[in-house]
Amino acid sequence: MSESSSGVNTLSGSFPKSHSSQFSEVGVTRAALSVDPSPDSGLVTTPLPSSRFRFVSWHRLEQCNVTGDQLTCPRVREGAPDMRKAPASPLNDLIFFIGGPSEEDLFLRQGADLYLDRGRKRREEEGQRWEERLQENWENCSELNLSYQDLGDPYQQDNFFRILRRLIRVEKLQLIDNSLTNLSSVRLPRCRMLNAHRNHLVCLRQLPKLPAVEHLCLSENAISSLEGLGALRNSPLTSLNLTRNPVTFTQDYRARVFSCLPNLQVLDGISKMPEDSVPPKLKGPENTRMCNIF
Incomplete structure (x- = not known):
């Protein structure tokens, strides 16, 4: 031993x-x-x-x-x-001399792990948002109906306008009864038909940019003047509907609209007539007065 x-x-x-x-x-x-x-x-x-x-x-x-x-x-x-x-x-x-990492090292390591976890979560969220955008595929939409939307919450309104700004290829768009007040921040470069019936538009300047529009319906809004109508002069607009708007009671309303839009053929469902071609300034100084109905 x-x-x-x-x-x-x-x-x-x-x-x-x-x-x-x-x-x-x-x-x-x-x-x-x-x-x-x-x-x-x-x-x-x-x-x-x-x-x-x-x-x-x-x-x-x-x-x-x-x-x-x-x-x-x-x-x-x-x-x-x-x-x-x-x-x-x-x-x-x-094992007095043998130990794990110090508290400072553990703190730094935990901070690094937390930073990596945040970066990983951020990448996952970005990837999820990108997948959602691909699933929505609003950019390739050619015909869309977004009527009767309940946009009472600001988040819903922001999301609604986010979708409208992505409609770069839409040709037919329905926006009926959405309580919309201003669409000037939206551009629809390929839209040929827009129906914004029964909203809260008060001026034609609140319309979206419509360089290719052919048919435009704005009936039952609150449009009271023709200001901003000149923005549609260079568009191929052939049909416009402004029925049940205060602007329709303006003196020489039809003549003023047709004189501003040379390509227009139908206004408020009525085709262009010979008297609509007469410039309003030749009919006397009364063309600026309103026709009041009691």
Whole structure:
């Protein structure tokens, strides 16, 4: 029977029971006991009882029935707590110099993980929004009916106008009874037919940009003047409906509309007549007065 320089019997599988308490009381050496397994040393090693705990994290060793004199070659695991601040025990005396990352390192690591998680979530949200945009596919829509929308909430209005601004290829658009008040921020470059019946438009300047419009229905709004009608002069507009608007009671209403829109053929469902071609200024100074009905 041989004994190593540390006083531990290496041939037998047992250790002195008083070794752990003596080790903690002396407290001179802060290194873990180990046996050199190299063949050059001439020592025969036997498995230690702690071999079954070699893959256990340090912060879980105290829950196992293992003493300090049964450890050999302790391993530091990633994320292990700082044992330098652990309470004194025979086990902690052996691993006093071995600890996990410091509190500062843990804080920085948690901050980096949080930053990565936020970046990952942001990319996932952007990808989800892009998929939703592809599913909607408003850009390739050619005919759309968005009538009778309940736009009482500001979020609904913003989303509604977001859709309208994406209709770059729509040709026929229905916007009936949506309580719309201003569409001037919308451009519909390919729209040939727009129906905005029964809304709250008060001026023709509140219409969207319609360079290709041919049929325009604005009946039952609150349009009281023809200001802004010149924006449609260069458009191929052939049919316009302004019935049940205050502007229809203007003196020489039809003549003024036809004089401003040379391509117009039908106004309020009535085709162009010969007297509609006479310029309103030749009919006398009364062309600016209103026709009041009691």
